[in-house]
Amino acid sequence: MASAQSSVPAGMENFTVGLIGMGDMGRMYAERLSEAGWRILACDREDRYDSLKEKYNGKKNIEILRNGHLVSRASDYIIYSVEAAFIDRVIAQYGPSTKMGAIVGGQTSCKSPEIEAFEAHLPSDVYIVSCHSLHGPGVDPQNQPLVLIQHRAPDEALRKVEIVLSCLKSKYVHLTAQEHDRITADTQAVTHAAFLSMGKAWHANRQYPWELSRYVGGIENVKMNIMLRIYSQKWHVYAGLAILNPEARKQVSQYAKSTTELYKLMLEGNFDDLKARIYGARDRVFGASKSWASRPLLEPSILTAFSLGTPTPEEPARPNNHLSLLAMVDCWAALGIVPYDHMLCSTPLFRLRLGVTEHLFRNTEMLDETLRTAVDDKRYRSDDLEFTFAARGWAECVTLGHFETWEKRFVSTQEFFQPRFADAKKVGDEMMKKVQASMDEALKMEDK
Numbered sequence: 068m069a070s071a072q073s074s075v076p077a078g079m080e081n082f083t084v085g086l087i088g089m090g091d092m093g094r095m096y097a098e099r100l101s102e103a104g105w106r107i108l109a110c111d112r113e114d115r116y117d118s119l120k121e122k123y124n125g126k127k128n129i130e131i132l133r134n135g136h137l138v139s140r141a142s143d144y145i146i147y148s149v150e151a152a153f154i155d156r157v158i159a160q161y162g163p164s165t166k167m168g169a170i171v172g173g174q175t176s177c178k179s180p181e182i183e184a185f186e187a188h189l190p191s192d193v194y195i196v197s198c199h200s201l202h203g204p205g206v207d208p209q210n211q212p213l214v215l216i217q218h219r220a221p222d223e224a225l226r227k228v229e230i231v232l233s234c235l236k237s238k239y240v241h242l243t244a245q246e247h248d249r250i251t252a253d254t255q256a257v258t259h260a261a262f263l264s265m266g267k268a269w270h271a272n273r274q275y276p277w278e279l280s281r282y283v284g285g286i287e288n289v290k291m292n293i294m295l296r297i298y299s300q301k302w303h304v305y306a307g308l309a310i311l312n313p314e315a316r317k318q319v320s321q322y323a324k325s326t327t328e329l330y331k332l333m334l335e336g337n338f339d340d341l342k343a344r345i346y347g348a349r350d351r352v353f354g355a356s357k358s359w360a361s362r363p364l365l366e367p368s369i370l371t372a373f374s375l376g377t378p379t380p381e382e383p384a385r386p387n388n389h390l391s392l393l394a395m396v397d398c399w400a401a402l403g404i405v406p407y408d409h410m411l412c413s414t415p416l417f418r419l420r421l422g423v424t425e426h427l428f429r430n431t432e433m434l435d436e437t438l439r440t441a442v443d444d445k446r447y448r449s450d451d452l453e454f455t456f457a458a459r460g461w462a463e464c465v466t467l468g469h470f471e472t473w474e475k476r477f478v479s480t481q482e483f484f485q486p487r488f489a490d491a492k493k494v495g496d497e498m499m500k501k502v503q504a505s506m507d508e509a510l511k512m513e514d515k
């Protein structure tokens with residue numbers, strides 16, 4: 068069964084990997100693992116059996132089966148790659164068919180419900196080792212973090228999972244389910260709230276921000292690009308991550324609270340209190356971090372490279388008050404979160420989101436100009452009002468656990484920005500490559 072470039076070690080030639088859910092992540096795993104020589108049994112919903120079978124017919128060690136029962140009974144390691152909101156239902160359906168002694172894991176972005184479902188529905192004679200690739204399906208997994216959760220399994224089972232997934236060339240991070248959920252809430256949930264709100268605010272004002280002025284600075288362009296990238300993904304990925312993660316609610320609510328309080332200080336024209344609050348937050352979030360002290364996540368030249376147009380005397384660079392970024396740091400400070408503590412578990416997009424925030428806070432002159440603009444420049448008031456509404460709207464949705472409302476909010480804005488996604492992806496890939504190269508360089512320096 069092993070292919071020419073097989074990475075299947077002796078003794079595991081007959082080891083079979085089962086994939087339930089052949090969406091973006093499931094397909095990425097199926098294709099990469101099969102290329103490394105592993106035998107794959109995979110399924111999606113039964114009505115996709117014929118189309119999937121045709122797509123993978125006779126190719127790359129992948130056999131498509133009709134449903135998860137057939138995958139579960141014949142696989143030695145089964146990965147559920149379905150929507151987080153369905154995980155309980157799907158595991159309840161197929162879990163009892165799991166082969167005796169097999170290893171089972173899931174790819175959902177939030178681990179508490181997944182682990183609960185495994186415990187509730189899997190037979191006691193199977194092992195649980197879960198996983199989470201901390202990147203989207205279009206990103207090369209090499210050197211990206213891959214969380215492994217040895218929940219109910221001997222070391223030998225974990226070792227087998229490590230061997231199978233080694234072909235992804237990711238960096239393993241071993242965590243408990245609870246640690247995983249805490250870290251992803253502190254990093255992804257907070258920063259998603261910021262960029263989801265940004266998109267909603269622009270949409271509410273019916274603005275394509277890149278069309279507002281002839282010169283768009285690097286920081287603005289990176290912000291827009293990250294926003295577009297988030298809205299170009301499937302809604303359920305971000306909804307699941309926020310709504311189902313028991314740790315995320317507090318973070319998303321605090322983000323809305325921080326936004327509202329900062330906005331009120333701006334309306335009052337209270338420069339001194341705003342400055343004291345933001346400087347205090349900066350010191351708490353960035354002050355003790357060694358990596359902040361050593362080098363920036365985003366080289367300033369990267370940001371400059373992504374400016375659009377050139378400032379002219381008629382169209383000079385226009386300062387912004389960056390409420391979205393100020394609120395992110397205020398939120399982390401209020402919750403005692405230092406995002407650098409979680410860099411081992413950071414996604415490429417998170418590094419970009421933190422990088423752009425860090426860029427603003429590293430530069431005292433720019434930060435002061437931002438605070439001045441916040442108080443003095445009334446041209447941003449309506450954008451910021453919409454932004455504040457948006458942040459509160461997302462927080463309410465997450466607190467109430469309303470998936471349907473969340474979907475409607477997301478999809479309506481997704482439709483508004485749809486025409487820009489293809490271009491944004493090209494530029495975004497370029498940005499992430501540069502951030503990755505800069506991080507690899509920093510790691511090399513630390514190793515010396």
Ligand SMILES: NC(=O)C1=CN([C@@H]2O[C@H](COP(=O)(O)OP(=O)(O)OC[C@H]3O[C@@H](n4cnc5c(N)ncnc54)[C@H](OP(=O)(O)O)[C@@H]3O)[C@@H](O)[C@H]2O)C=CC1
Binds near residue numbers: 307
């Ligand atoms: N996309 C990302 O960036 C990342 C996603 N994840 C997580 O990985 C998981 C999968 O995400 P992703 O691949 O992007 O999502 P997709 O929506 O692309 O894939 C999920 C697939 O599972 C299918 N499915 C649902 N129910 C069943 C069932 N009973 N049997 C078989 N298949 C079923 C879905 O069908 P249908 O569409 O009809 O429901 C869909 O094809 C999610 O939990 C997500 O949070 C993790 C890391 C990154």
Ligand SMILES: O=C(O)C(=O)Cc1ccc(O)cc1
Binds near residue numbers: 417
């Ligand atoms: O938004 C991010 O940080 C991403 O890089 C995309 C992503 C979304 C969900 C995940 O579970 C993992 C990665």
